[in-house]
Amino acid sequence: xxxYLYNTLNRKIEEFKPIDGKQVKIYSCGPTVYNYAHIGNLRxxxxxxxxxxTLKYNGYTLKHVMNITDVGHLVSDAxxxxxxxxxxARIEQKDPFEIAEFYMKAFLADIDSLQIDKPEIIARAxxxxxxMEAYVQKxxxxxxxxxxxxxxxxxxxxxxxxxxxxxxxxxxxxxxxRVEFDSEKKNISDFAVWIKAPENHLMKWDTxxxxxxxxxxxxxxxxSYQYLGDHFDIHTGGIDHIPIHHExxxxxxxxxxxxxxxxxxxxxxFLTIDGGKMSKSLNNLYTLQDLADKGYEPxxxxxxxxxxxxxxxxxxxxxxxxxxxxxxxxxxEGYLKQAEGTExxxxxxxxxxxxxxxxxxxxxxxxPVAMSVVWEVVKYPKKSQQLRxxxxxxxxxxGFDLMNYQKEEEKLSEEILALVKQRDEARQNKxxxxxxxxxxxxxxxxYLVKDTKEGxxxxxx
Numbered sequence: 001x002x003x004y005l006y007n008t009l010n011r012k013i014e015e016f017k018p019i020d021g022k023q024v025k026i027y028s029c030g031p032t033v034y035n036y037a038h039i040g041n042l043r044x045x046x047x048x049x050x051x052x053x054t055l056k057y058n059g060y061t062l063k064h065v066m067n068i069t070d071v072g073h074l075v076s077d078a079x080x081x082x083x084x085x086x087x088x089a090r091i092e093q094k095d096p097f098e099i100a101e102f103y104m105k106a107f108l109a110d111i112d113s114l115q116i117d118k119p120e121i122i123a124r125a126x127x128x129x130x131x132m133e134a135y136v137q138k139x140x141x142x143x144x145x146x147x148x149x150x151x152x153x154x155x156x157x158x159x160x161x162x163x164x165x166x167x168x169x170x171x172x173x174x175x176x177x178r179v180e181f182d183s184e185k186k187n188i189s190d191f192a193v194w195i196k197a198p199e200n201h202l203m204k205w206d207t208x209x210x211x212x213x214x215x216x217x218x219x220x221x222x223x224s225y226q227y228l229g230d231h232f233d234i235h236t237g238g239i240d241h242i243p244i245h246h247e248x249x250x251x252x253x254x255x256x257x258x259x260x261x262x263x264x265x266x267x268x269x270f271l272t273i274d275g276g277k278m279s280k281s282l283n284n285l286y287t288l289q290d291l292a293d294k295g296y297e298p299x300x301x302x303x304x305x306x307x308x309x310x311x312x313x314x315x316x317x318x319x320x321x322x323x324x325x326x327x328x329x330x331x332x333e334g335y336l337k338q339a340e341g342t343e344x345x346x347x348x349x350x351x352x353x354x355x356x357x358x359x360x361x362x363x364x365x366x367x368p369v370a371m372s373v374v375w376e377v378v379k380y381p382k383k384s385q386q387l388r389x390x391x392x393x394x395x396x397x398x399g400f401d402l403m404n405y406q407k408e409e410e411k412l413s414e415e416i417l418a419l420v421k422q423r424d425e426a427r428q429n430k431x432x433x434x435x436x437x438x439x440x441x442x443x444x445x446x447y448l449v450k451d452t453k454e455g456x457x458x459x460x461x
Contacts, residue, residue, distance in 0.1 A: 001355075001358050001359060001362055002015050002016075002362065003015070003016040003054070003055075003058055003362045004016065004362060004363055004364055005234075005264055005266060005364055005365075006266065006311060006364050007263075007264045007265060007266070008165055008242060008265040008266065008267050009164065009165060009260070009263075009264070009265045013364050014264070016233075016264065018060065018233050019231065019232070019233055019263065022059060022060050022061060023060065023061050023062070023063060024055050024060045024061070024062050024063070024064075024233045024234065025062075025063045025064075025228045025229075025232035025233045025234075026051075026052075026062060026063070026064040026065070026119070026232070026233060026234045026235070026236065027064075027065050027066075027220065027223075027224040027228060027232060027234070027235050027236070027261075027262065028048050028064065028065070028066040028067075028119060028235075028236045028237065029044075029066075029067065029220060029236070029237035029238070029241055029245065029246075030066040030067045030068050030069065030122070031068065031069065031104075031107050032069040032070075032084050033068055033069065033070055033099070033100050033103040033104040033107060034084040034087070034088035034099060034100075034103060035088060035103060036103065036106055036107075036110075036287045036289075037106070037107050037110050037287065037288075038278065038285040038286055038287055039271060039286050039287065039288070039291070039301060039316065040270065040271040040278050040285075042110060042111075042114065042288070042301070043268060043271045043305060043314070044236075044237065044238045044268050045111055045114070045116050046114060046116065046302060046305045047236070047266075047268040047305075047310040047365075048066075048116070048119075048236055049111075049114075049115075049116040049117050049399060050310070050361075050365050050367060050397065050399075051234070051236065051266065051365060052064065052117045052119075053117060053396060053397045053399060054361045054362070054365055054397055056117075056396070057358075057361065057396055057397050058358075058362070062119075062120060063120055063121075063227070063228065064119035064120050064121065065119060065120070065121040065122075065123060065223060065224060065227045065228060066118075066119040066121070066122050066123070067122075067123050067124075067125060067219055067220055067223055068100075068104055068107075068122060068123065068124045068125065069125050069216065069219065070096075070097075070100035070104070070124055070125050070126050071096075071100075071125050071126050071203045071213055071214070086201075086202060086203065088103075095202070096202050096203055097126070097203075100124075100126070104124070110287075110288050110298075113288060113298040114288075114298045114299075114301070114302055114399075115298075115299070115302070115399045115400070115401055116399070117399070121227055123223045123227070125214070125219040125223075126203070128219065128222060128223050128226065129205045129207075129214065131222045131223065131225075131226045132214045132218050132219060132222040132223075133207050133208065133214075134222075135218065135221060135222035135225060135252075135256060136152070136193050136194050136214070136218060136222075137208060138256050139154065139193065139252060139255040139256050140152065142255055142256070143158065144158050144159075144254075144255030145193065145255075146186065148184040149184075149196075150195065150196040151184065151192045151194070151195050151196070152192070152193050152194040152195075152209065153184075153185060153186070153190045153191065153192055153193070154190055154191050154192075154193050154248070154251055154252060154255060155186060155187070155190060156187050156189040156190050156191075156251055157186065157187050157190075158255070159251055159254055159255075162189050162247065162251055163189075163247055164247070164250060164260070165242050165243075165246050165247055165250065165265060166242050166243040166247060168243060168247075189247075191215060191217060191244075191248050191251075192215040193214070193215045193217070193218050193252065194207070194209060194212055194214060194215065194218075195212055195213055195214070195215060196209065196210055196211070196212050197211045197212055197213050201213070216245070217244075217245055217248035217249055217252060218252060220245075220249050221249050221252040221253055221256065221261070224249075224261055224262075225253075225256070225257075225261070230253070230256070230257045230259050230261060231259055231261065231262075231263075232261060232262055232263075233262065233263055233264060234262055234263070234264045234265075234266060235249075235261065235262035235264070235265050235266070236265075236266045236267070236268075237266075237267060237268075238267060238268055238270075239267045239268065239269050239270060240270070241267065242267055246265065249261065266310075267311075268310045268311070269310065269311055269312055269313045269314070270313050271313070271314050271315075271316055272313055272314070272315045272316065273286075273315075273316050273317075274315070274316070274317055275315055286316075288301065291321070294318070294321075295325075296321050296324075296325060299328055299400055299401075300321060300324045300325045300328055301321070301324070302399060302400065303324040303325075303327050303328045303331075303400075304316070304320055304321055304324035305367075306367040306368065306370075306371050306398075307320070307324070307368060307371075308367075308368065309364070309365070309366055309367065309368065310365055310367075311364070328400070330378065331374065331378060331400065331402075332400075332402070332405050334377075334378030334379070334391075335378070335388060335391050335402045335405065336405070337383050338377075338378075338383055338384060338385065338387040338388040338391060339385060339388040340383065341382070341383025341384040341385055341387065341388070342383070342384070342385075343382040343383055343384045344384065344386070345380075345382060345384045345386045345387060350386060350387075350390055353373055353376065353377055353390060354390070354393070356373045357370055357373045357374070357394055357397075360372075360373060361397055370394075370397070370398075373394075374391070374394055374398070377390055377391055377394075378391070412458070416442070416445070416447070416458070419438050419441060419442060420442075420455075420456045420458060422434075422438055423435055423438040423439065423442075423456050424455045424456050426438065427451070427455075427456075442458055447459065
């Protein structure tokens with residue numbers, strides 16, 4: 001069954017055709033690590049995860065790069081304001097590299113707790129200054145830049161068209177600008193690619209133009225080129241990246257090699273809070289820890305996101321989270337009931353569900369429809385381990401880790417886990433007497449013991 005994805009570049013759903021057979025090359029815009037990720041940020045990575053899982057479900061292998069922005073991202077997505085990393089360092093009175101390290105680890109912990117399938121390559125901007133310098137020098141050599149006293153700007157007038165993703169009219173934008181046009185720029189759409197660092201600037205490197213730091217947009221172009229080449233399959237990010245960041249990536253790539261870097265551009269829409277925007281002033285920039293404090297584990301937020309297609313806005317409310325919590329419990333309970341089932345299900349029935357699920361995810365990652373198929377399986381009156389296996393197959397896309405789910409009362413104590421570990425060690429050392437002794441201990445405590453290639457597996461009897 002063919003996979004269809006919405007392509008922002010062409011503004012329509014298209015059949016997905018990889019450049020290189022069964023391998024798919026992807027670039028995803030990652031976080032700027034100056035603070036904790038809020039749930040609006042994390043929606044983008046849940047979408048990225050669903051895309052990865054759907055591609056794998058369809059038999060593709062992936063080479064996927066995600067950047068970590070730890071330098072160069074100004075408070076404005078254009079060329080205005082303070083660097084976000086430096087602002088955080090000033091507020092917290094810490095070194096910006098220390099800030100980056102702390103919040104990067106916090107972000108990676110968040111995506112782990114959401115069971116997000118990590119990209120094969122996670123690339124920090126500060127570790128790729130050399131490749132960015134080489135990239136910008138090529139753009140300069142090709143005649144797409146001009147210099148001011150402190151900045152090298154990309155000259156968007158040199159392109160045959162700027163604004164291919166957003167279809168913006170630059171002249172209208174200039175006429176409607178609410179701020180004074182930057183006198184150093186030739187065009188309102190021009191943007192910084194290389195910036196001279198002031199004497200007291202904390203993040204700077206020795207480069208061909210003195211002590212400098214890169215413009216934010218440059219890192220994605222340079223790192224995608226380094227790892228994926230000048231032409232790859234898919235580029236993902238938030239809808240807010242379309243008008244500036246991704247337009248500038250395309251501009252840079254055209255200036256570098258004359259190509260739009262990705263065939264398919266995919267964007268996830270905003271998360272709103274109670275129908276409105278998230279903002280610090282409203283105190284609604286919720287993190288996963290904020291959800292946990294109210295009794296909602298990360299998988300509840302994952303379930304909540306499956307109530308809407310990634311291209312639609314999704315409205316966060318505590319009532320919606322409660323509904324997602326109930327749904328997650330229903331799914332887990334349904335899975336356990338099927339795991340205990342003994343009835344036989346006709347193969348044609350299972351094949352029909354498999355086809356419906358695949359059709360849903362292959363229709364531009366339509367997770368609400370995919371979940372409707374899951375609920376059909378969960379509610380099916382016959383209980384069967386065949387349906388347990390089907391739910392586990394669906395979970396390759398859903399990501400709820402059903403295989404390892406146990407009811408709270410069935411979770412293993414530290415004492416039992418220690419015995420299992422000791423028995424595995426005894427078996428590896430071929431100490432069969434010790435292995436048998438521990439097995440008998442486990443049986444006496446009410447556990448069924450099975451030996452597998454992966455080790456000892458036990459189940460409460």
